[in-house]
Amino acid sequence: MQIVIIGSGNVAYHLAKAFKQNNIPLAQVFGRNEEVLKKISEELNVSFSTENLAEADLYIICVSDQSVENVSEIITKKNCLVAHTSGSLPKEILKGEYRKSSFYPLQTFSKSKDLEYSKIPFFIETENENDQKTLTDLALKISANVMKSDHEKRKYIHLTAVFACNFVNHLFTRAKEISDAQEIPFNYFLPLIDETVRKIHEIEPKSAQTGPAVRNDTRVLELHEQLLKDESLAIYKTMNHSIKKMYEL
Numbered sequence: 001m002q003i004v005i006i007g008s009g010n011v012a013y014h015l016a017k018a019f020k021q022n023n024i025p026l027a028q029v030f031g032r033n034e035e036v037l038k039k040i041s042e043e044l045n046v047s048f049s050t051e052n053l054a055e056a057d058l059y060i061i062c063v064s065d066q067s068v069e070n071v072s073e074i075i076t077k078k079n080c081l082v083a084h085t086s087g088s089l090p091k092e093i094l095k096g097e098y099r100k101s102s103f104y105p106l107q108t109f110s111k112s113k114d115l116e117y118s119k120i121p122f123f124i125e126t127e128n129e130n131d132q133k134t135l136t137d138l139a140l141k142i143s144a145n146v147m148k149s150d151h152e153k154r155k156y157i158h159l160t161a162v163f164a165c166n167f168v169n170h171l172f173t174r175a176k177e178i179s180d181a182q183e184i185p186f187n188y189f190l191p192l193i194d195e196t197v198r199k200i201h202e203i204e205p206k207s208a209q210t211g212p213a214v215r216n217d218t219r220v221l222e223l224h225e226q227l228l229k230d231e232s233l234a235i236y237k238t239m240n241h242s243i244k245k246m247y248e249l
Contacts (some may be wrong), residue, residue, distance in 0.1 A: 006063035087158030
């Protein structure tokens with residue numbers, strides 16, 4: 001099966017790398033950013049182009065959600081299989097006379113960070129059972145965690161991921177702003193962060209909750225509020241309100 005990955009961002013890079021590591025033939029990476037594509041090509045020994053889209057049986061579109069529809073229109077081959085990698089878009093966003101699908105890897109991707117691809121869950125949606133098997137078999141060459149998932153379910157998977165990853169990382173960023181302002185090395189907090197994440201591998205997140213809000217320690221809560229201002233203060237109040245409500249304090 002001839003496969004082309006369209007895109008040059010983090011998802012495109014890591015998916016191409018996962019394919020190469022697992023001996024999945026890749027005919028081409030295609031996109032607009034020639035400089036980035038050339039680096040991917042040289043690292044992974046795969047052909048690239050910014051102008052001529054190769055003939056393929058499967059095209060995997062790895063671009064921003066805002067660009068998926070427009071990019072899908074460049075694929076003019078009929079009766080091929082086309083998949084996007086978005087967690088929030090339906091397969092019907094793809095525009096063309098081809099078979100439509102989604103191939104969603106549940107992970108946060110950065111080019112500078114190596115990943116264990118075998119641990120990444122993949123969620124697959126297609127128009128028919130044959131394509132479901134094709135994409136499932138493809139994903140299983142990378143990871144054992146492969147699941148059939150329609151758009152309705154995938155929307156909630158993506159929403160959960162935003163809470164569990166994007167929001168948490170933003171809180172890390174806010175925490176680092178506070179520690180930097182007081183000239184406290186942020187790496188002092190890494191053991192705490194690591195243990196927080198390790199705990200929820202063993203116990204429910206709700207049971208793992210600690211801190212002044214869950215204890216309803218008003219003295220500490222008021223002290224912290226005096227130290228904060230603007231958006232950080234608003235976040236602090238919102239988070240503590242949510243914690244108190246969950247534990248009915």
